[in-house]
Amino acid sequence: MKVVNKLLEKLPDAVAGKVPDVKLQDEDIKVSLAQGTLTEEKLLPPKLAMHGITLSFEATGEATVRNFNSPGDVDENGIVGEPPAEGAESGPRPQLLLSSDVGWMRYQVAARVKAAVGTRLSFLASEQQTELSVTLSDYRAHPLGQNMREAARADLAELRLMQATDLAKLAPGDAVAWQARGALQSRLELNWADVFPANLSRLGFLRGSELLSLKVSAKASLSARVSLTDDYQLSFSRARPGRIQVAVRKVKSHEQTLSAGLGITVELLEPAAVKAQAGQLLEALLGPVLRELGKKGTTALEMMDGLVEKASKLKLDDHQKQVLGLVLERLGLDAQLADPANLPQAWADFKARVTEALENAVRSHIAEGFQYEYLRLAETSTLLDVVVEDVTAMRFHESLLKGNLVELLKWMKSLPAQQGEFELRDYLHATTLTRQQAYGFSLGLGSFELLKARNVHKQAWVVQENFQGARRMAFLGRRGYEDKLLGARGQWVVDLKADMARFAPTPVAADFGYGLHLMLWGRQKKLSRKDLHQAVDDAVVWGVLDAKDAASVLTVMQEDVGKHPIETRLELKMADDSFRALVPRIQTLDLPRFSRALARALPWSEQLPRASAEFRRAVYAPIWEAYLREVQEQGSLMLNDLSPARAAQIARWYFQKDPTVRDLGKDLQLIESEYRPGGGNFSFAEVISKNPHTLRRCRDFVSGMVRLRRAIDERKAPDELRTVFGELEGMWTTGFHLRAAGSLLADLAQSTPLGLAGVERTLTVRVADSEEQLVFSTTRGTGSTGAA
Template sequence: MKVVNKLLAKLPDEVARQIPDVKLVDQDIKVPLAQGTFTQENILPPKLNLTDFTLSFEAGGEASIRNFNSPGDVDENRVVGEASEEEPEPGAPRPQLLLGGETGWMRYQVTARVKSAAGVNLSFLAGGTEGELSVTLSDYRAHPLTRNMREAAKMDLADLRIMQATDIAKLNPGDAMTWQARGNLQTRLELNWADLFTANLNRLAFVRGNELLALKADVEAGVSAKVGLTDDFQLTFSRLLAGRIQIAVRKAKSRDATLGAGLGVTVEFVDASAVKAQLGRVLEALLGPALREVAEKVGSPKDATALQVMDALVDKASKLKLNDVQKQALRLALERIGLDPALAEVSNIKAAWDDFKKKVETKVDEAAKTQIAAGFQYEYLRLNEASTLLEVVVDDATAMRFHGSLIKGNLTDLLKWMKELPENQKSAELLNYLNSTTLTRQQAYGFSLGLGSFEVLKSGGTRKESWVTQVNGEGARRQAFLGRRGYEDKLLGNRGQWVVDLKADMERFSPAPVASDFRYGLHLMLWGRQKKMTRKELQAAVDDAVVWGVLDAADAAAVMSTLQSDTGKEPIETRLELKMADDTFRAMVPKVQAFDLAMFSRALARAMPWSEQTPRASAEFRRSVYAPIWEAYLREVQEKGSMMTHDLPPSRAAQIAEYFLKRDPLGKELLLIESEWRPDSGAFSFAQVIEKNPGTLAKCQAFVAGMVRLRRAIDERKAPDELRTVFGELEGMWNTGFHLRAAGSLLSELAKATPMGLASVERTFSVTMTDRGEQLVFSTAKGTGA
């Protein structure tokens, strides 16, 4: 710093002349400094060679001095500000330095070019040309309000802090310094393999399209990932108390003038062998239960896993020692995973099997990283500008230790240190990490990684609709829309919690965003809270999965067979998810451009409550029995005219049901229940479903209107504000548990008509046995092609 001080020796007197000779409390100032003149006259040196980088003070750069002396003053860096009277939103920027007391601040701010020193890798500057980029440095000095500003400036500038590690020790209570730049920020996420596996398993599969996959995962199995992305960030060191430094990393207003630039999210596992540890579970799911069932017949131990049986068969086949029973078992296994069954007869099968395992390992790695990247980007785009990414209080030694990595955009080293030892966790006070107060994610679902950004559910209903806009230096915008509806519906019993998320966000900046610039998606989740479930309760949850096209009738029987020994013994949590990415959702929108009465009636019929009675025991039986009833009912409501605001009376709904059931051999079993409306006796009969879930026709028509509006908005490049109306029109189809079941059924039918069919929709049914810490994820790859 002696060299730096010498080079800046003329600065205090030259700058002080431009500062009013008054007390800090007397006047608000914002003094622009002619940086070009200062460099020409060697008041600011052309370059400052620091430890890891060089600062270049360009003639066209910006420099300024301003003060903050009373509540109401606005600091664009959000370091100085007023304390909020209300509890701030999660992640909302909180000022480190609070106005309103006997203290004020002088802020010295300069813009410079930063170039890394020889042999130093500044990842923070990765977005710059040849490792060089513009940064803004700010030094905040606390002074009594009675201090003369000219004298304060002379004193402060005599030892200007320029974000060196040694400058941290020079921060007095109430002081701060910031560094703002665009570059590559690296952070660390602590995730759970079980959550990563709730994504569509057919991304990992090479099985025939009609095969059920059942993946077993350990809910305690964690995985650490390094995530990097390119954006604008502000790093702040501030001292609130002696011996303690608060470190804050925030999003900042983008300086990027390139409209085509995206976040460029990258993912790397901390442990390179993380995927190998999960490979056995994935291969077990791909091979299926059939091999385990024939273990003894082919000479393997009775309790052998499918993978152990397969390895043994392949080993014998490579030595041409298979008998006919073993050959048949191997052929079926090879056919299931998409390999040539004829390999069971040849000696080179081992090489083919080894290649297959490597292929699966690569696919698991890709699928997990893709999900982490997509989930992180989803949540990051929904953090408001200036939102806090990391806020932690440490001692001086720790702040100085990690200064070098933080200035390079590396949060990973500090986060790793905080998690390594209990004493580290005690010495560091974590205030905020990605809208949470823990380093570990909460619970991943849908498009999210569960980083604490949003509440999934709470008692009653939740509805969140908001825009997040980031503006770059050219005034272009990058926007993200959040449209989420969550609810707890007691009519669905323990399966009554659900959430739906309509996703729309932009990867790149646009001077005038329009609806076609966005990537869309839709996620539906039906969550069964933990409880000891009876067989009937589990069957109802499995039926939900059939209604949504996650399982078919044969799959449902296999799932029930797998889980029946667990009923009534320990708490079970079920989770059903449908997720459509941009290409699938866009392909689906044109399929709903007019009200198709028959199609909606089929979906509503499949969604009728399950029971053991034959007409209700399967989704297809319900479709056969109730689709004509729903179609007649909706048509009669429709014929009443558009001014009608209420459904038909439940007694009339019972009459319609009775008429059709008398003529349906399958439905006659339900006549006693359906032929008369019995108020306050549940929500089982057609009339009761009508009464408990009102406005069905209006909701169906509004859903169509929303899809029509969305298509027009995209095709005609309308303003994105249309998305608010779209969300409002669509959400009627999922504001009761019954309508949510119908929405899932409708969407799965629509997906079948798209080029990729159901295979393009992520569909999983997860069952977690909480006492054992074990999760089973069921999915299929069926539905390829329309």
């Protein structure tokens, strides 16, 4: 390329004829011309080699010259613009801000990128591609009073084409940008404690419905490389002398193959970390039997390795043989494998399968979570925004140009936060590299973190449209609340997921993947014995624990009761397949089924009739059904509640006349005999008073499921999902009704092909200041009865 260190003698006629001979502030221009005009004048080279690739500026391509000279001007690249209005929701912030004294000239050209012979471009969108189309833009800041033709002469004398050396030439207010469709690679720093809870259903490996108690380090981290295919823009701008702002953002898609999707892949970067966590998983799978046999300080895994070695040498005594048999049975290994000739290899194979399953589950969780977050980032959203020194920008120029953010992020992660060699302004809508507190479908990447406010109610669409006019849509339907009636379990969140992985010319409800996530969260409370029982009872109500496992969990947690702040988190999550299997099972108002769920959801108490979910079902389900039928028979369009006094009368009749209720509920007969205003939230009448409109909520919930099924089956427009969410959310606008909704869903899930094993269900417990957290789940879940 010809380098000119002085002004052009004159502009080419094709350019000069279109750039007005006036001040920059006087006129808006958008000039289009053939790139051949610039190559003929040697202002643009036919080819440019850098970093092992060649840029070809074909003469038939189109070049543009555009100016920005006043507030209100819109740069489709998003580089120049106005700052977000004060108080407005956060959104992409332009690198160059319009003002009253500075304007910009933008020179934009197109190129095709090819690799040297035998070299594959790792950032191609697909393996079939051999070249890449890119758009390059050069932004030059000028005083508004400068003549536009004179500005163009100065700028075109040395057009900047995204070479590393061009970065040093950026004057204050200047920028260069590179826009392409290709494979973008990023690095995620996650917390293992956030990754594990969502995956226990995929890591069962147990013969029957067994309790899995998993210990996870709250400080252990996980690094992953995530790759996806999309259109993105890389820009370098002069933030201030000696510093360059690097920004990567989403841009309008050029996707032409509608079935392609994002093509997300995940690579785990620290095998040693995976191996360590696989050891913790094996500890959980082996269960408590080995720990009783071992010495203090010996892990279950060490005990099992020792038993296998002794068995291979025929050195097991009778008790050790019995223990080994119990463990093999728990793991579902063939009893014949206890043969010394087979056992060592079988045990080694089992450990390898556990490690592989863990890796697959974690990769799958990260890919699903990243897609959930990414689809909810609006078009032009910022993926990375960081200010670095010139030398750093030039150092990572090549990898960034090729869509690789990993190397820069790795370098940033390696530096002490106080070193000040970079200023991270935004990384996937956060200002930290490590993600914390990822819940449900989320990885904690975007601006949708949960439980930041006491009352969250959000419905929103994120719509991306490609250049062919096809759309890819994602729906965010979230409801959260801080409910004082729940005590130590004081906050809850529900997320209805609906999004499209691919573009569609005319999206319909059938094009979406669906999911539902429910969470009860109690944090930083010094749990009393009663609080602890209530938290475990919640887990039984939602099918996270079988009733028979509740006592074991209580025993494990009992030591810290009343001594330390304890955080409990109960989660129930259904992915697309399990949620779609569930929807057809809620198409009519089955009052007995809803009544059982409402009865199980009543507050826990040490008194026998309320001490377990199944006792509550036996005592209160007929009362709930009678109450709901009487409300129904009133015939009111609003389905108004009965008075609390009437609710107490219904309860009193059953406690006195129904044999089952009378016998099981005799300890509560006096309490349930009449309504006492201000008594709390315990008796049936009090629950009715504090949690109104139950029949209406149940009817609306069924209506929402019917509407969703019809929308999918009849391929209706996606706008129907707003109404669906509005009808469903009545079952989670109070903590009590949320408990009932979780109970109902867990009950219905048992009738689906995978049963409760198809639903991700966890109870997570962390003691404040502890470096570990415990995750509990009954692996398959049978809905077995018993005292909680």
